[in-house]
Amino acid sequence: MAKKGQKYNKYSYELKMEIINKYLNSDGGYASLSKEYNIPYKTIDMWIYQYKHLNHDMKNHKKGRKKEENIDYKERYEILKKYQAFLKAQRERK
Numbered sequence: 001m002a003k004k005g006q007k008y009n010k011y012s013y014e015l016k017m018e019i020i021n022k023y024l025n026s027d028g029g030y031a032s033l034s035k036e037y038n039i040p041y042k043t044i045d046m047w048i049y050q051y052k053h054l055n056h057d058m059k060n061h062k063k064g065r066k067k068e069e070n071i072d073y074k075e076r077y078e079i080l081k082k083y084q085a086f087l088k089a090q091r092e093r094k
Contacts, residue, residue, distance in 0.1 A: 011039070019044055020051050
């Protein structure tokens, strides 16, 4: 788990592909590549997993949750007003 204030290293696309190609060509395992490039073996493991499961498209891979395209703020505002009225009624019952 990440610690508060922890900094993460950023690696270039070319370096990632070099390491992935070395692994796929059986030039080394996670541990040997980790020692050679001074990169945590779990990071290399994650890159290889992403390469295999994301159709070899690591450069254009987006991180995080997908954003909603059509946001209807008026509808959300009306729902929020109704919910606030509901909460107010619940508090008054007590």
